[in-house]
Amino acid sequence: MKGAGKLSVSSREQSHESYLRPFVVTRMHEDDLSLVVEIEEQSGLNRWGYDAYRRELLTNANAVMFVARNLYPGPSIIGFLAGWTVEDEMHINNIATHPEYRRMGVGESLMDAAIEESWRHGARYVLLEVRASNESAQLLYRKLGFSFVARRRDYYRFPTEDAFVMKLEMK
Numbered sequence: 001m002k003g004a005g006k007l008s009v010s011s012r013e014q015s016h017e018s019y020l021r022p023f024v025v026t027r028m029h030e031d032d033l034s035l036v037v038e039i040e041e042q043s044g045l046n047r048w049g050y051d052a053y054r055r056e057l058l059t060n061a062n063a064v065m066f067v068a069r070n071l072y073p074g075p076s077i078i079g080f081l082a083g084w085t086v087e088d089e090m091h092i093n094n095i096a097t098h099p100e101y102r103r104m105g106v107g108e109s110l111m112d113a114a115i116e117e118s119w120r121h122g123a124r125y126v127l128l129e130v131r132a133s134n135e136s137a138q139l140l141y142r143k144l145g146f147s148f149v150a151r152r153r154d155y156y157r158f159p160t161e162d163a164f165v166m167k168l169e170m171k
């Protein structure tokens with residue numbers, strides 16, 4: 001499929017990008033969850049927490065969950081993505097990169113992986129919400145081909161803020 005950026009990832013649990021980049025993107029495992037939650041807590045996201053990610057991972061057959069594994073010394077997990085595929089829709093619920101590993105392509109690679117997997121499961125478009133003030137995330141999504149489709153008033157809490165709904169049609 002096209003439309004999601006350059007390369008993707010992999011059910012083979014390996015990416016040939018590993019020759020170029022200090023990380024690989026793989027499916028999330030239960031052992032990854034404590035580091036996933038640490039990154040969530042460092043990233044200003046509305047909190048899901050350990051139990052919610054674990055429930056998703058172990059019991060939701062529609063869950064699409066990936067991590068970026070650091071190949072060098074430091075934290076073993078440097079980013080994660082959690083989403084769902086339901087019929088022809090992929091929904092991104094959460095994505096974050098460890099604050100010290102941003103602008104290295106982690107977020108883009110996680111999105112590529114999730115979009116490719118959801119395409120194989122029948123998704124033909126991707127939807128997500130993003131805080132109106134979150135310019136870095138919006139720039140990431142625009143780079144991948146997403147466009148603005150709606151504004152949801154006061155969608156977020158802590159702090160209260162509008163959401164932009166963004167959509168990518170997969171081709």
Ligand SMILES: CC(C)(COP(=O)(O)OP(=O)(O)OC[C@H]1O[C@@H](n2cnc3c(N)ncnc32)[C@H](O)[C@@H]1OP(=O)(O)O)[C@@H](O)C(=O)NCCC(=O)NCCS
Pocket residue numbers: 043044045079094095096097098101102103104105106107108109129130131134135136137139140141143
């Ligand atoms: C949004 C986020 C996941 C991006 O992750 P990342 O690993 O830094 O993103 P990447 O390095 O893959 O960036 C890919 C592209 O996105 C855009 N981008 C990402 N962060 C940007 C920033 N701070 N400023 C400008 N452009 C940015 C750029 O186009 C970038 O490509 P380039 O580096 O070739 O210019 C990360 O900033 C993050 O974790 N933020 C906190 C959590 C969050 O807001 N999640 C989104 C919730 S909707």
